[in-house]
Amino acid sequence: MGMLEGKNILVTGVLTEGSIAFHVARLCQEQGATVVLSGVGRSLKITQAMGRRLPVEAQVVELDVTNEEHVAALADRVREHVPHLDGVVHSIGFAPQSVMGGNFMSGEWPDVSTAVHISAYSLKALAAATAPLLTEGGSIVGLTFDGRYAWPVYDWMGVAKAAFEAVSRYVARDLGVKGIRCNVVSAGPIKTTAAKHIPGFDQMESIWSDRAPLGWDSSDPEPAAKAVTALLSDWFPATTGEMVHVDGGVHAMGQ
16 A cells, blocks of 8 residues: 555646656556546646646646736636545746846846746745645645755745745645645755746755765756655644755855
């Protein structure tokens, strides 16, 4: 019996087989869960195609986290496929290139607000929309890139991730009374679709394995996916508001 046997999990952000979210969805199924995916706009068909590549074809609901009607309708859309949820994975992030790649001081509010809305506020929106579906003991897990530091080239996306991590703690506080946990996994640099859109990403990725005590393979999303899957399970019943690092140990090292 798998650690997620009989559970229903909503996974957002599946766009390629190389994404952390895709591997989370796969591992969840392998551990016994029923998985529902969400997709958005022009990439919806891509998510549907990825759903067919999973061990068991996953149903897809449309969700644009910046669209209030989509958010309000999410629970009903999910209920078309599963009666309730036991877990939700937030793997949503975007910032215009105008506010990354060394453009911190020149970043303007309209683009910054887009980054914060999609990459941080969306966790609150997703948590509020799915809370009525989540059973006691349910788990919300998000993906981040340690927002405690000012990383090269990450700029306003780093600020958005710091906000995202703060949002996760407040969600943990406010949903804890319902028995719902909220944690984030801070992965080291992975060559995902999102990473490819970060100008100068290779500056961070190229030195990571040298600094990681355990080494680091930026082409392997499975270690981070395993951590997310474990946090979705019942094996962390008293852990909430936490950031779990899956980065080869870089977070613990000095410069």
